Amino acid sequence: MESLVLSDRFSDFYHAFHQDDQTAYVTLGVPFENIDPLAVLELNGDSDGTRFYWERPEYEMALAAGNKVAVLRNSGSGRFRNISRQSDSLLQTVRYFSEINHSMAGAHLAGGFSFFDQSMSGSWSSLGNASFFLPEWLLVRDGQFSMINITRPWNKKDSLEEIQNWFLDWINQFVSRLSNNIERSRILRYSVTPGGDIMPVESEAERIRWIHNVTKARQHISEGHYRKIVIARDLKLRTKNKVSSTKLVHFLRKEYPSCYTFMYQLNGDATFLGSTPEKLLSLHSQYIKTEALAGSIPRGNTATQDAILEKKLQESSKNREEHAYVLDAIKDKLSMLSDSLEYAPEPVIKKYANVQHLCTPVAASLRNNMNPVDIIEQLHPTPAVGGYPELDAMQKIQELEQIERGWYAGPVGWFNSNRRAEFSVAIRSGLIRRNHVQFFSGCGIVEDSNPEAEWEETRIKFIPMQKALEYALE
Numbered sequence: 001m002e003s004l005v006l007s008d009r010f011s012d013f014y015h016a017f018h019q020d021d022q023t024a025y026v027t028l029g030v031p032f033e034n035i036d037p038l039a040v041l042e043l044n045g046d047s048d049g050t051r052f053y054w055e056r057p058e059y060e061m062a063l064a065a066g067n068k069v070a071v072l073r074n075s076g077s078g079r080f081r082n083i084s085r086q087s088d089s090l091l092q093t094v095r096y097f098s099e100i101n102h103s104m105a106g107a108h109l110a111g112g113f114s115f116f117d118q119s120m121s122g123s124w125s126s127l128g129n130a131s132f133f134l135p136e137w138l139l140v141r142d143g144q145f146s147m148i149n150i151t152r153p154w155n156k157k158d159s160l161e162e163i164q165n166w167f168l169d170w171i172n173q174f175v176s177r178l179s180n181n182i183e184r185s186r187i188l189r190y191s192v193t194p195g196g197d198i199m200p201v202e203s204e205a206e207r208i209r210w211i212h213n214v215t216k217a218r219q220h221i222s223e224g225h226y227r228k229i230v231i232a233r234d235l236k237l238r239t240k241n242k243v244s245s246t247k248l249v250h251f252l253r254k255e256y257p258s259c260y261t262f263m264y265q266l267n268g269d270a271t272f273l274g275s276t277p278e279k280l281l282s283l284h285s286q287y288i289k290t291e292a293l294a295g296s297i298p299r300g301n302t303a304t305q306d307a308i309l310e311k312k313l314q315e316s317s318k319n320r321e322e323h324a325y326v327l328d329a330i331k332d333k334l335s336m337l338s339d340s341l342e343y344a345p346e347p348v349i350k351k352y353a354n355v356q357h358l359c360t361p362v363a364a365s366l367r368n369n370m371n372p373v374d375i376i377e378q379l380h381p382t383p384a385v386g387g388y389p390e391l392d393a394m395q396k397i398q399e400l401e402q403i404e405r406g407w408y409a410g411p412v413g414w415f416n417s418n419r420r421a422e423f424s425v426a427i428r429s430g431l432i433r434r435n436h437v438q439f440f441s442g443c444g445i446v447e448d449s450n451p452e453a454e455w456e457e458t459r460i461k462f463i464p465m466q467k468a469l470e471y472a473l474e
């Protein structure tokens, strides 16, 4: 990267903005070596303890970001609107320079929202109800193309030469830190991962209580309080050995290539991560994609068994009902933002390593250019993670679950100054803080649900994170 030379356009760019009082940050986008962004995150070390990772291998797109230049936080019921406003103001103060014309060349904000808007306690408090960061660096791999966006505060006193040199030095230091750490990793290549014990902190009493609560939910449904509710549970584990988040993420993305694998850590505290099959929103040129994903059945051990289960899922009225609530809610919510809604007439089956789901992809063109956070506010929570009707179910979830959901089932992702965005629903996820691990798993309850079978469904949904944890012990 020593050959980085900024064209005359950079000088024009500098002169256009350097006296501008509205400018607070400058972002430079340059092509980068085609290297795995997760390896970069791992090799770069913790730095200031703020990190983000995002990948859906089947889309051939990965994104890693580190070090905060600015942080947006908010809590309470106005958190979506507040983050939308804060992000508009912040992004208006970032001046962007790139020789590349690409929708990922720009300033990005990475983070997400908790499921509920009540204040967060314990390990969740570092993430808050809503937090995003403007990273110092963000590396994007899009197929065979890679680029890095680097952001720094703008100081009117800096000369053109000083700014150019700063960027040049930054890139050189970044690259040499990566090379030195690659050398170090090569030396350690043959070291054996010791693994370590994982101690589950789960009891039969918890199982009985959860099943009792699902039975209660069914009763509420038959009394007509609501028609569907999603009840989750957690699995608390304690590990003897340290957990490597990047190793855990590496395992997840390898095993679940059609899921979004994500990781988010703010200020070196707890890390929230997971591998979710559920897309909340992708936004590109005012075109939205989302999906209804609800209704589940396990995978079979043989092709025949798998096909029989698939057919059973397609024909299950209980699962079709669960699914229909989600699709109806998405259609209602999107029709307020768009005049053109497209969705498949029948759900398709999406197969993952341990489970298969009913899925209906939905697409729409936005009527107006919107901040992605305003769309998320409309979509969250879908009845795939909340219930139907939404408000009635939401009020009951906390009473019946008795866990703090935190960011489980909340919107997690990124958006950028080109109004491109991608957010997932953060299910099949967990929170790690030192040697304390908490995984989450839930399922939709309708009148016909069998509480024992739902317990089994949540057990199956925990498996990916449990396997990844075993792999990630150092």
Ligand SMILES: C=C(O[C@H]1C=CC=C(C(=O)O)[C@@H]1O)C(=O)O
Pocket: 230, 232, 278, 293, 294, 295, 296, 322, 357, 383, 384, 385, 427, 428, 440, 441, 442, 443, 444, 445, 461
């Ligand atoms: C709430 C979860 O899954 C949702 C997404 C897909 C299928 C679901 C189901 O069949 O119950 C759930 O609605 C979870 O995995 O924690």
